[in-house]
Amino acid sequence: MRSRQTFTAVVPAAGVGRRMAAPLPKQYLALAGKTVLEHTLSRLLAHRAIERIIVAIGPEDDTFSRLPLAADPRISWVHGGAERADSVLNALQRVSSDFVLVHDAARPCLAQADLDALLASGTQADGAILASRVRDTMKRGDGWGSIAHTVSRDDLWHALTPQCFPTVPLRQALVQALNTGVEITDEASAMELAGFRPRLVEGRADNIKITRPEDLALAAFFLQQILESET
Ligand SMILES: Nc1ccn([C@@H]2O[C@H](COP(=O)(O)OP(=O)(O)OP(=O)(O)O)[C@@H](O)[C@H]2O)c(=O)n1
Numbered sequence: 199m200r201s202r203q204t205f206t207a208v209v210p211a212a213g214v215g216r217r218m219a220a221p222l223p224k225q226y227l228a229l230a231g232k233t234v235l236e237h238t239l240s241r242l243l244a245h246r247a248i249e250r251i252i253v254a255i256g257p258e259d260d261t262f263s264r265l266p267l268a269a270d271p272r273i274s275w276v277h278g279g280a281e282r283a284d285s286v287l288n289a290l291q292r293v294s295s296d297f298v299l300v301h302d303a304a305r306p307c308l309a310q311a312d313l314d315a316l317l318a319s320g321t322q323a324d325g326a327i328l329a330s331r332v333r334d335t336m337k338r339g340d341g342w343g344s345i346a347h348t349v350s351r352d353d354l355w356h357a358l359t360p361q362c363f364p365t366v367p368l369r370q371a372l373v374q375a376l377n378t379g380v381e382i383t384d385e386a387s388a389m390e391l392a393g394f395r396p397r398l399v400e401g402r403a404d405n406i407k408i409t410r411p412e413d414l415a416l417a418a419f420f421l422q423q424i425l426e427s428e429t
């Protein structure tokens with residue numbers, strides 16, 4: 199990464215957290231004294247190359263504006279959309295930097311060293327994503343609750359976030375993918391469909407996405423470990 203390169207980050211935070219089965223959206227659940235979203239935003243703002251953050255929030259969200267961080271001049275917000283990709287695209291309309299980083303609000307356990315590594319690779323034409331190697335043996339189900347076959351785990355990765363891309367190609371790729379109706383669950387999927395080959399940057403497996411109830415306590419532990427290791 200060129201030493202002066204700066205980035206805008208987009209943080210999709212407009213989900214309802216169905217799988218979390220919590221009384222409020224998971225990005226606002228309490229984690230180590232703050233909300234999940236505040237930790238995620240703080241992780242990004244702690245990096246000198248992150249100049250601005252655009253947060254996509256839900257249409258009914260009246261919590262974000264009450265967070266102390268919402269007053270930070272580097273942070274602005276847009277309304278999200280029906281799917282994660284729509285939320286990201288809404289935020290991308292406000293991005294003017296050459297490169298953009300997209301990071302899930304539900305991933306607070308982001309280590310600065312991983313962010314450094316991603317930003318160093320993300321300024322190439324095809325972009326880059328943080329990813330962690332699959333460790334378990336992987337099975338494909340037959341749709342009826344049994345194993346169809348075992349999937350080779352050679353060079354098989356979990357796609358994580360942040361994901362970093364040139365802004366204009368990403369915006370175009372997302373529009374194109376959404377118009378084709380293909381399910382897009384991360385930004386790299388849209389870029390791949392548009393013919394790009396994003397780089398895989400190996401990151402920590404504890405950069406988990408808080409998705410199910412058991413993830414919150416795990417995230418609290420991982421976040422504490424990461425913050426202690428960075429002081
Ligand atoms: N329409 C949506 C859906 C999701 N997200 C965000 O995308 C990230 C990853 O999505 P996911 O973990 O699936 O969050 P939810 O959609 O809230 O979870 P669920 O699928 O269990 O409802 C989250 O930070 C979520 O807030 C978003 O901005 N807009």
Ligand SMILES: C[C@](O)(CO)[C@H](O)COP(=O)(O)O
Nearest residue numbers: 282302357358359383384407
């Ligand atoms: C973007 C992502 O976190 C990469 O693994 C994942 O695709 C988000 O999926 P979700 O179903 O929206 O949580």
